[in-house]
Amino acid sequence: MPEGKLVLITGRSTKQGTGISNGKYLAEYQEATTVLGLSQADMARHGLRDGDTVRLISRYGEATVKCRSEDLPDGMAFMAFGSTINQLVGDETYASGMPDTKGLEIELEKTPA
């Protein structure tokens, strides 16, 4: 993994799942799908604290989200499925029908509060 880049993993989470039923425009779902998890070391490396805003950039697009410390390996970021994460996912499926939803390489920049 090149210096400064992270591997982005997306997936389901409990609050994302309940939020689907309770309402995607309510705070529960919005918070679940717009907060990026990072390891403590990566948070420190980027000078971040829980709740800071960061800009994520992939080769397909970018998104601005909040971040927090989670139990993750260094170099890995996690965010739950939703329209925010899909700003970063490309449309190339390599003739499989399936886009690169997991294992996406991203850059991260701290943004002013």
Add this chain to the structure above:
Amino acid sequence: MQVDNVVCAFCGCVCDDISVTIEDGRITQAKNACVLGKAWFLSHGQPSDRPAAMIDGQPASLDDAVDTAARLLAQARYPLIYGLSSTSCEAQRQAVALAEALGGCIDCCTSVCHGPSGMALQGIGEPTCTLGEVKNRADLIIYWGSNPGESHPRHMARYAVTPKGMFIPRGRKDRTVVLIDVRPTPSARAADLFLQVKPGKDFELLWSLRALVKGQAIEEAGLVGTGLTLAQLTDLAERMKRCKFGVLFVGQGLTQSRGKHLNTSAAFMLVRDLNSVTKFALVPMRGHGNVTGIDNVLGWQTGYPFGVNFSRGYPRFNPGEFTVVDVLSRNEADAALIVASDPVASLPRKAVRRLTEVPTIALDTHESETTRIAQVVFITATAGISAEGTIYRMDNVPLHLSNVLPSPHPSDEQVLGRILARVKELKPC
């Protein structure tokens, strides 16, 4: 009023032991349901004040909405029908018939979830079993690329880990649970053995396991960068060979990562290989409640499980050509009918952009990101709460969806049936 043995249609577990309490025309309790199921029953079991149909954001009659939807689809050259993972098989059948009548494409959430598992099934074959067999026989459970604690909260307690079975009398004590993932999820805490692998290295590990299961030596150097050592992999292979009845539950960690259908093909081949030394099965962890249903309906009606095209008057299947992300991103679809799904929230942005550029019709039980951009919207009765039908569990067992709370809204089956009838008037065969 309490209704017992109601089927939950939220996730692929399709639990059929839910006790629903109905008071003053709303569901107030859902006993036995997990946190996801409870949210589903309680939120969908409320009276709705939304109009049954809308055209361009304004309330409309059902007749007008059906006619508008049918015209938009009939005049399109390459209409796409998509979604169908959270509705009944009866509605799914109408959608397939509609796709045929239109000469269009029909795809389902499978293509962005377990399509790669479907492709592996076609190429390799699926050595599988029911969840009942898992509960009663399985002494080794492996979750690979799956976080059931958050995606299928009752899977471990109801089927795979804790329940006592006919040949598993002590339940959890008679089972070994292995979880393989790139991060320590909440599910890892329930496992006897958690193996943390590096992202994008699943194929190499599955292929190496195949070699070890066949008694072939592999070198440690070949595993560098995978996250596991030869000792760990050898131990796993021995556990798999020694068990009496092993089950590999495959999640999106395999289907959505680098390799995709090659990952799942390697997993299917590994399980097939293991059956020369013991009994082993594979079950894909299907996400949405009835995504297995649409695979089955499309399968028995067209011969293919997803990504089907009727443009030539007969069904054709080709992932990458007729699948939703590709059809939308290449700007091929010129109209879309979205049923029981929210692709604006779940697809890559280039595919979503096309949905905002072409006439889009949406059927859903609630407002969603997709209904907000659709020209024609039908708010329909929730299958399993206010509409009867058939649902398929992740292990292909069909179950009955009940109507426990009558709704003023029509079902997906009824709306699709009416659109189909109108399309046939507009486009006689």
